[in-house]
Structures are given as structure tokens and as C-alpha cells.
Amino acid sequence: MAFGLKPLKPRIRMIDISHIDRHFRVGDQQVKALDDVSLCIDEGEYVSIMGPSGSGKSTLLNLLGLLDQPTAGRYRLNGQDVTSLSDIEQAHVRNRDIGFVFQMFHLVPRLTAAENVELPLMLAGVQAEERQIRVQSALEALGMEDRSHHRPEQLSGGQRQRVAIARATITEPKVLLADEPTGNLDRQSGGDVIEILESLVDRGLTLLMVTHDPMMGNRASRQLKMLDGRMAQDNRAAPNDSA
Amino acid sequence: MTLHSRDVMGFATKALLGYPVRTGLMLVAMAIGVGSVLVLTALGEGARGYVTGEFASLGTNMVIVLPGRSETGGMNPGAMFGDTPRDLTLGDASALERSPRVQRVAPLNVGSVSVSYGARSRDVVMLGSTHALLPIRHWRMAQGRFLPLSDIDRALPVAVLGENLRDELFAAEPALGQWIRIADRRFRVIGILASSGQSIGVDTAETIIVPVAAAQQLLNTQSLFRILVEARSREGIEPVKGFVENTIAARHQGERDVTVTTQDAVLSTFDEILSALTIAVGGIAGISLAVAGILIMNVMLVAISERTAEIGLLKAIGATSRQIILFILVEASLLALFGALIGLALGHAGAWAIRLGFPTLPAYPPWWVVFTVVLVAVLTAVIFSLFPARSAAKLNPVLALSRR
Numbered sequence: 001m002a003f004g005l006k007p008l009k010p011r012i013r014m015i016d017i018s019h020i021d022r023h024f025r026v027g028d029q030q031v032k033a034l035d036d037v038s039l040c041i042d043e044g045e046y047v048s049i050m051g052p053s054g055s056g057k058s059t060l061l062n063l064l065g066l067l068d069q070p071t072a073g074r075y076r077l078n079g080q081d082v083t084s085l086s087d088i089e090q091a092h093v094r095n096r097d098i099g100f101v102f103q104m105f106h107l108v109p110r111l112t113a114a115e116n117v118e119l120p121l122m123l124a125g126v127q128a129e130e131r132q133i134r135v136q137s138a139l140e141a142l143g144m145e146d147r148s149h150h151r152p153e154q155l156s157g158g159q160r161q162r163v164a165i166a167r168a169t170i171t172e173p174k175v176l177l178a179d180e181p182t183g184n185l186d187r188q189s190g191g192d193v194i195e196i197l198e199s200l201v202d203r204g205l206t207l208l209m210v211t212h213d214p215m216m217g218n219r220a221s222r223q224l225k226m227l228d229g230r231m232a233q234d235n236r237a238a239p240n241d242s243a
Numbered sequence: 244m245t246l247h248s249r250d251v252m253g254f255a256t257k258a259l260l261g262y263p264v265r266t267g268l269m270l271v272a273m274a275i276g277v278g279s280v281l282v283l284t285a286l287g288e289g290a291r292g293y294v295t296g297e298f299a300s301l302g303t304n305m306v307i308v309l310p311g312r313s314e315t316g317g318m319n320p321g322a323m324f325g326d327t328p329r330d331l332t333l334g335d336a337s338a339l340e341r342s343p344r345v346q347r348v349a350p351l352n353v354g355s356v357s358v359s360y361g362a363r364s365r366d367v368v369m370l371g372s373t374h375a376l377l378p379i380r381h382w383r384m385a386q387g388r389f390l391p392l393s394d395i396d397r398a399l400p401v402a403v404l405g406e407n408l409r410d411e412l413f414a415a416e417p418a419l420g421q422w423i424r425i426a427d428r429r430f431r432v433i434g435i436l437a438s439s440g441q442s443i444g445v446d447t448a449e450t451i452i453v454p455v456a457a458a459q460q461l462l463n464t465q466s467l468f469r470i471l472v473e474a475r476s477r478e479g480i481e482p483v484k485g486f487v488e489n490t491i492a493a494r495h496q497g498e499r500d501v502t503v504t505t506q507d508a509v510l511s512t513f514d515e516i517l518s519a520l521t522i523a524v525g526g527i528a529g530i531s532l533a534v535a536g537i538l539i540m541n542v543m544l545v546a547i548s549e550r551t552a553e554i555g556l557l558k559a560i561g562a563t564s565r566q567i568i569l570f571i572l573v574e575a576s577l578l579a580l581f582g583a584l585i586g587l588a589l590g591h592a593g594a595w596a597i598r599l600g601f602p603t604l605p606a607y608p609p610w611w612v613v614f615t616v617v618l619v620a621v622l623t624a625v626i627f628s629l630f631p632a633r634s635a636a637k638l639n640p641v642l643a644l645s646r647r
Binding site: 062065067091094106128 | 261553
């Protein structure tokens with residue numbers, strides 16, 4: 001679990017956003033998907049983001065993942081102001097420092113599990129031999145070594161999400177952003193996936209997880225609740241069910 | 244972050260193999276475009292080769308003398324003043340033999356006459372010439388002999404027939420030694436020309452050949468239609484041309500009232516015309532290449548809209564816009580390249596089939612066409628894929644990922 005002994009070294013501020021706005025224009029109406037949101041998350045924190053549909057939690061996650069740009073506000077990732085980076089630099093940050101896990105898995109259908117996991121390393125220009133080794137060990141760590149040559153359609157939902165997690169973590173990012181990672185899974189495989197994610201937190205990864213499911217959300221060490229584009233609640237209380 | 248070219252190739256190849264039907268259709272479109280360029284240029288080249296070959300069979304190292312001066316546009320300025328050009332005569336032809344550079348000279352008269360044997364009669368083209376005509380035109384005899392060596396102005400009553408004419412007049416009867424009638428005169432058949440097929444200008448199989456003096460009597464003329472002069476060598480053509488012009492001018496009171504052309508001039512004109520034709524048909528076929536390029540653009544657009552989520556994912560895991568453009572352009576280029584290679588095979592097969600069906604046509608696609616067509620195919624694919632590639636690179640990853 002995410003809560004063993006607290007490390008003694010000082011926590012690094014991993015995510016630091018202040019006064020972030022994200023406005024959309026829908027027809028001639030201004031929609032405030034995020035409205036003056038500020039948030040600090042330290043390295044190794046396990047944060048769940050909950051809230052009703054349209055409350056802005058996915059928008060927040062996309063902004064944190066540099067898939068979207070804020071209308072206003074500042075975003076520091078691991079001490080670096082990333083809002084002012086060029087497109088190419090942002091792409092590099094996404095490749096190196098951020099991992100994404102999606103509800104829909106988003107595996108490339110024509111590639112095998114191993115090839116899917118390999119993609120971020122390929123984009124980073126890592127040599128093929130090194131990639132093979134890293135991909136194999138990543139798949140082994142998730143118990144997927146015998147599925148590495150299967151295509152996504154030959155895998156179960158839980159297996160697909162494991163491949164997606166392997167892909168998200170293959171470049172050893174500092175932050176993992178998960179958008180409803182169990183939303184498409186049955187209870188059993190959803191639980192397995194959460195346990196994998198929590199084991200990553202135990203190894204020092206910072207995890208932000210958007211979820212609808214209070215059972216999942218309440219397992220996090222810190223629970224954020226969003227409402228109408230604002231941060232409605234920031235609960236650092238210990239999880240009520242940590243077993 | 245630099246992609247390795249092997250990885251880009253691998254990724255693009257997997258993308259092509261992932262959609263076999265679409266890839267197959269595109270390959271067919273590209274192959275047809277490339278193949279048709281090859282086949283059509285091969286046809287053009289074949290026609291050119293055929294005509295060039297035909298000209299060679301008309302005679303090599305030839306200088307041709309025509310009465311009248313053809314200036315710009317082939318007009319005869321003398322005719323404007325009621326001044327008819329001086330005739331070419333048998334004397335002119337004899338005079339042209341007096342140069343060491345001249346191999347042989349054949350005067351030529353052409354006219355339409357009625358030939359009869361017994362009750363059978365035919366209207367045919369009659370050539371009047373000398374024994375020199377046979378080697379000049381590279382003809383062969385099927386039977387008997389050609390016109391005998393004799394004085395140029397002796398109107399011997401002998402005739403050489405084309406094979407078809409022989410068949411029409413004599414059917415199965417032997418023709419050699421028989422007397423036939425041309426207009427009101429009698430001629431003895433001394434030889435039959437071997438059919439050399441349809442040669443430009445004259446179908447030798449339908450012709451009758453008589454001594455030039457006899458032809459002039461039959462046609463009631465003093466003037467020659469042409470004088471064919473064969474130079475001893477290719478290098479001799481120009482000096483012989485000068486010699487001919489000077490000799491005729493000297494005989495015509497210093498007036499340059501004949502036209503002297505060379506086989507080369509005529510040949511190069513035909514060569515130019517047929518080369519232009521080849522380029523024209525090649526260009527028309529090139530349109531199908533452009534069509535294939537547009538098809539590739541459409542297919543890439545469809546591919547991108549189908550793979551929107553994938554492009555969104557690539558962005559999410561750190562692909563730059565350039566990398567995405569690169570993936571798409573490489574995919575399109577591979578498609579074009581393999582299509583073009585299949586097209587080359589198709590085109591060569593087509594040209595081979597043409598050569599098989601028409602052995603006289605040397606239908607080979609020119610090497611530069613083969614080279615250019617592959618280059619153009621790939622370039623078209625890249626150029627037409629730039630737009631879809633850029634639109635893919637500009638996709639908003641959030642929206643792209645929310646699409647399924």
C-alpha cells in the first residue's frame with residue numbers, strides 16, 4: 001500500500017499549479033471548464049480526483065498531462081514552468097516525465113503488446129536492443145510476459161490495461177495520470193489494476209487518478225473533489241479502508 | 244529525441260499491413276498509373292523505332308534530288324512569277340555519277356498505268372528506274388532478275404513485277420518470259436520482286452518497274468520525279484549533297500532550282516515528331532499518376548480520420564508534430580514506391596505483350612521513363628500527403644483521444 005513509513009527526506013513538489021483557468025467557447029457561450037484552480041502535489045503522493053461529470057476533473061488531468069493548454073494560470077512540473085515550453089519541448093516532457101493511463105486503454109490495434117509498450121521508447125530514440133530488454137522486464141513485472149506477442153484484441157480488458165500501464169511507465173516517468181483506469185473493467189480486474197497502480201506509488205511514483213467510483217477514490221491518500229470547474233474539497237485524511 | 248529510420252519504416256510498414264484491403268487498392272491504383280506510362284511510352288518508342296527502321300530500308304546514305312526549289316513552307320517562289328522550274332533530266336542523273344563519293348545513282352519516274360495480260364488488267368503504280376534501284380532500296384528478287392545494266396536512255400521493253408501483281412495477272416501460270424501490255428506497249432516480264440512488306444510510299448508487291456526511258460515514253464515526259472543518289476559512306480552525305488547542288492546548278496545555267504534533301508533530314512524530322520508523340524502519350528498517362536497521387540491523399544485522409552485516436556495517443560506518449568508528419572509521409576512513400584515497382588513489372592509485361600503481338604514494333608519503354616516514373620510516383624505521394632499529414636499533426640490530442 002501507499003502508506004508505509006513516510007520517507008524522511010524532504011518531499012519534492014512535483015505538481016504546482018496556481019490560478020489555472022480553462023475556458024472553452026461553445027457556440028457563443030463561454031464555458032468555464034476550470035475556474036481558478038490551484039493545487040500542489042508532492043512527489044510520491046497518491047491523489048484521487050472525483051466529482052460529477054462535467055466538473056472539470058478530466059480537463060484538469062489533460063492540462064497536467066500537457067495535452068491541453070490553460071487559458072490562464074501557471075503550471076510547474078518538478079520545478080519547471082511547463083506552460084511556456086514550445087510544442088516540441090512539451091512533447092519531450094510528455095514522453096519522459098508523464099505517463100498516461102486511459103479508460104479506453106488506447107492500444108494501437110495492429111501492434112502486439114510488446115510493440116505497444118515499446119512505442120514511447122521508440123519515439124525517444126532508444127536503441128532497439130535496449131528497448132527489447134526494457135519492454136520484456138516491464139511486461140514481466142506485470143505478469144504479462146507470455147502475452148507479449150498478442151495483439152490487443154486477443155487480450156482481456158484487464159490485460160489490456162496492464163499493457164497500457166507498462167507503456168505509461170516504460171520511460172520511468174515521475175507522474176502517472178490515470179483517467180478512469182478501471183472504468184471499463186469488471187470488479188476483479190479493476191481491483192488488480194488498482195493494486196498495480198498502488199504498487200507503483202510505493203516505489204515513489206506520483207499518481208493522480210480520476211474516478212467516478214468512491215470505492216476506488218477513497219483508497220487514495222489524498223482525495224480531491226471537483227464541482228463546476230472548481231476545487232470543492234481537498235481531503236488528506238487517511239483512507240477509511242486501507243486493507 | 245531522434246527517431247531511428249528503421250523504426251519509422253517499421254511503424255509505417257505495420258500501418259500498411261494493418262489495413263490490407265486499403266493498401267492493396269492503393270497499390271493497384273499506383274501500379275496502373277505507372278504501368279500505363281510505361282506501356283504507352285513503349286508504344287511510342289516502338290513506333291519511332293519502326294519508322295526509323297523503315298527509313299533505313301528505304302536506303303542508307305541517301306541524297307534525294309527533287310525538281311523545284313522548296314523554300315520556307317515548301318513554296319516555289321518561281322511559280323509566283325509564272326516561272327516553272329527546270330526539269331530534272333536523265334542527263335542530270337548521268338552527270339551525278341561522276342564523283343568518287345557517289346556509290347550509285349537511280350533516276351526515278353512514277354506514274355499510274357494500266358497493265359494487262361490476256362483478259363486480265365490492273366491499274367498500278369509504275370516505277371521507271373535503272374538497275375541501281377534494287378541495291379539502293381535494299382530490295383530482293385523472288386524470281387528472275389532486275390532491270391539489266393544498260394544505257395540510261397535505252398527504253399528496253401522489260402518489266403519487273405511485284406508479287407501481288409504477278410498473282411493478279413498470272414494467277415498460277417508462270418510469269419517469267421511472258422509478254423504483258425502497259426498502255427499500248429508490250430513488255431517482257433524478266434523478274435519478280437520479293438515482297439518486302441509495306442514500305443513507306445510504295446507497296447512493292449503492287450508495283451511494276453520498267454527502265455526509266457521506257458517509263459518516260461509511257462508517261463510522255465522528259466522530266467524525272469526524283470533522283471536517288473547513294474553516297475559511299477555516311478560521312479560522304481554532306482559532300483555529295485554539295486556536289487549534287489553544284490553539278491545541277493552548273494547544268495541549269497547556274498540556277499539553283501532543285502531541292503536536295505538527305506534521308507537524315509527526313510528521318511530526323513520523323514524522329515522528332517515521334518519523340519514528341521511519345522512524350523505526349525507519356526504525359527497523358529502521367530495524368531493517371533497524378534490521379535493515383537490524389538487517391539493516395541484521399542486514402543491518407545481516411546486513414547488519419549480512422550486513426551484519430553491513435554494519433555492522439557502518439558501525441559500523449561510524446562510524439563512531436565514532426566514525427567507524426569514523418570510517419571504519414573513515409574507510409575505514403577512506401578505505398579507509392581511499392582505501387583510503382585508493381586507498375587514497373589506490369590508495364591514491362593505489357594510492353595512484352597505488345598512485342599509479342601506486333602513483332603515489328605520494338606516496344607521497349609525508355610530507361611529514363613522507367614527512372615522518372617518511379618521518382619514522380621513517390622514525389623506525388625509525398626506532396627499529396629503533406630496536407631493530410633499536417634492536419635494529423637495539428638489534431639487536438641484531447642479531442643482525438645475522446646474519439647473512438
